[in-house]
Amino acid sequence: MIAALHPCAEAYGKVIVLGEHSVVYGKPAVAAGLPNGLVLRARPLPDSAEPCRLRIPAWGLDLSVADVDHPVATAAATVLDHCRGPRTGWAIDGETCLPARAGLGSSATLTVALARLVLGPEAEVAAIEAASLAGERVFHGEPSGLDSAIAARGGVLRFVRGEPVRPIAVRAPIPLVILPSGVARSTAVEVAKVRARKERLPTLLEPILGALAAAAEAGIAAIESNDLGQLGEIMNVSHELVSALGVGHPALDRLVARALEGGALGAKLTGAGGGGCVVALRGPDDALVSALAAEGTPAIPVEIHG
Ligand code: PMV
Numbered sequence: 001m002i003a004a005l006h007p008c009a010e011a012y013g014k015v016i017v018l019g020e021h022s023v024v025y026g027k028p029a030v031a032a033g034l035p036n037g038l039v040l041r042a043r044p045l046p047d048s049a050e051p052c053r054l055r056i057p058a059w060g061l062d063l064s065v066a067d068v069d070h071p072v073a074t075a076a077a078t079v080l081d082h083c084r085g086p087r088t089g090w091a092i093d094g095e096t097c098l099p100a101r102a103g104l105g106s107s108a109t110l111t112v113a114l115a116r117l118v119l120g121p122e123a124e125v126a127a128i129e130a131a132s133l134a135g136e137r138v139f140h141g142e143p144s145g146l147d148s149a150i151a152a153r154g155g156v157l158r159f160v161r162g163e164p165v166r167p168i169a170v171r172a173p174i175p176l177v178i179l180p181s182g183v184a185r186s187t188a189v190e191v192a193k194v195r196a197r198k199e200r201l202p203t204l205l206e207p208i209l210g211a212l213a214a215a216a217e218a219g220i221a222a223i224e225s226n227d228l229g230q231l232g233e234i235m236n237v238s239h240e241l242v243s244a245l246g247v248g249h250p251a252l253d254r255l256v257a258r259a260l261e262g263g264a265l266g267a268k269l270t271g272a273g274g275g276g277c278v279v280a281l282r283g284p285d286d287a288l289v290s291a292l293a294a295e296g297t298p299a300i301p302v303e304i305h306g
Contacts, residue, residue, distance in 0.1 A: 005042035005090050009116035013037030013098045014105035014150040015178060015279050015302070016270050017223075018238055019159075019216040021194050021245050023144045026161050027213035030168065030220060031146055032176075032304035033154030038096045038109035042117050048089035052080070056094035059106065072110070075138035079111050082134040083127075085118030092117065097300075102180050103187075103271020108147035111135030128152045140187045156306045158220055170306030171226040175282040177289055178300040179259065179267075181251040183275030190247045190272035197246045205245065212241050232266025232281045239268035247273030256280075258297065262288040 012033030019029025038056075045053070051066035054076055065080065065087060067073040080087055094113070100106040115131035116123065132148035146159045156174075158166040198205040215238045222231040239256055242248070252269045259267040259280035267280035282288055282301070292299040 003086055003089070005085065005092070005117045006120050007043075008039065008041050009113045009121070010039050011037050011109040011112035011116070011151045012105070012154040013096075013109055014147060015176065015277075015304070016103070016146070017156075017279065017304075018219040018234065018268075019212060020103075020269075020271055020273070021191070021242060021247065022209045022212035022216070023146050023159065023161065024142075024191060024194070025198075025209050027209055028158055028160045028216040028220075029144075029146055030156065030158060030216050030223070031150040032156045032174075033150050034098070034104065034302055034304075035154065036096075037098055037105065037151065038094055038113050040092055040094050040110075040113040040117055042090050042092050045089050045091050051088050052076075052086065052090045052092060054092045054094070056096065056110075058094075058096050058098075059100040061094075071138060075107070075111060075135040076114055078138055079114045079131050079135040080118060082131045083115050083118035099180055099277075101184065101186070101276075103185075103269075103273075103276035104178065105147045105151050105271075107139045108132055108136060108151035112148060112151040125152050140191065143187075156223065156304055158216075168220055168223055168306055170223060170304065173303040173305050174223065174228070174231075175286065176302050176304060177259070177264070177280050177282055177292070178270070178302060179255045179278040179280060179292070180298050180300070181249065181255060181275055181277065182298070183249055183251045185249075185272060185275035187272040190274045193247060193274070194245045208241050208244055212238060215241065228265055228281060232264070232283075235266030235268045235279075235281060236260075242269060242273060245273075249273065249275055251275065252278055255297075258292075259288065262291050264288055
């Protein structure tokens with residue numbers, strides 16, 4: 001048992017650019033890391049026998065890792081155990097600008113940063129990912145591993161389940177804007193919806209999953225050649241395809257339409273869908289973010305770098 005935690009650890013948030021859901025079935029996906037996803041700081045509690053406390057005010061979390069009824073506590077305890085870290089004697093405080101449970105990788109930021117608090121900054125990324133996945137299983141059942149990979153590594157990655165990740169070279173920063181719908185959703189529920197539709201209608205769903213895989217590969221080529229017009233069109237097609245899996249939502253369709261009216265080159269739901277966020281590719285005449293701010297539509301501008 002490791003008695004001490006490192007004082008500070010970080011993880012990336014994430015935006016899935018292409019390939020959510022199809023990635024669960026072994027197809028390629030493209031995800032980008034969002035810097036400053038979550039910073040955790042650890043300090044010893046006066047009583048070393050007291051269960052570790054986890055506080056992340058931005059997500060409304062203030063809990064003991066011994067609280068077996070709370071999924072976040074259970075996931076945190078799972079990660080600590082996986083890394084042979086302490087269950088008692090530490091207060092862990094988190095700071096983040098990411099909304100929770102919105103498809104931006106909040107759970108993977110937590111599990112990756114917790115693993116780093118125990119294993120330290122020099123730990124192998126594979127060890128961090130494995131610990132994160134143990135915690136992610138508490139939240140999502142059988143996650144693809146995409147969120148843990150990007151939360152641990154950042155950058156822009158091509159991810160295929162069970163294969164080594166490939167970093168994608170980005171020639172110039174890619175300007176995105178994330179539009180939270182405010183509609184709550186659960187990754188596990190949305191993943192189950194797709195599985196059920198695939199079981200009912202396999203001959204329809206298989207070609208859609210194949211088209212999503214083709215979209216991810218074509219999107220990688222567009223990113224590598226810095227062809228943002230092409231990338232935007234691929235994102236638009238992907239929104240229709242992923243919605244056809246059964247995880248669309250009128251609020252997401254409205255945000256996609258709003259982004260395109262405002263000059264975005266492309267827009268699509270990102271993450272599990274059913275709510276959560278839209279990601280839009282900002283155009284050269286980048287008036288979209290200020291227009292959204294002026295009308296009070298929540299928007300998070302980000303630039304992704306390889
Ligand atoms: O938890 P979210 O909303 O970021 O979605 C995860 C992405 C899925 O492809 C839907 C599930 C997975 O395990 O990859």
